[in-house]
Amino acid sequence: DIQVTQSPSSLSASVGDKVTITCRTSQNVNNFLNWYQQKSGKAPSLLIYSASTLHSGVPSRFSGGGSGTHFTLTINNLQPDDFAVYYCQQSSMTPLTFGGGTNIEIK
């Protein structure tokens, strides 16, 4: 199975900050990497697919990058609605696997 490792597991930030989350995979997944946001008690929602393509309706302050085994999710100008847990997921091969999540908290 492809292992997916996210870092950091949590971070504290303020409104207006720029934050970057990293996701690494144990094998080359090309650009088959997705990012999701999950708010407390809710289902996840898709933010970015294919490493860098913004899902419909997602604000442009979110961006994704990387390929191969190293990926990033960047949030510019952090907004109050962005405090949540973020997960990456590889879609290269089954079983599909997820990172452990990054909890963005208010500083």
Place this chain on the structure above:
Amino acid sequence: QVQLIQSETEVKNPGASVSVSCKASGFSFTAFFIHWIRQAPGQGFEWIGRINTNTGATNYAQKFQGRVTLTRDTSINTAYMELNTLKSDDSAIYFCARGHSRVYFTFESWGQGTLVPVSS
């Protein structure tokens, strides 16, 4: 709009089976895969498998092979997940999710989740 409405909480004893339903609306049901994913309390996500809602063909994660069955009823736009021989570590929230319209193995829309506590 796209909606996936799941069945309610199911409390189960070890060794029992659970069936979770996922009713779709707002899109052509047979044009998209339905995936099942679970999230144990305070834990990450595990992909269970997917069903081709048009043909009924399934793919399961090896961990669940032999213990899970995915089915669908196209007459009522509903997908089902049955998990057998439940153990305490099967306690989780089970989600259905619609596959992306253009990208394989990507979860574009999610159900609200069904909590399945397994405890004696």
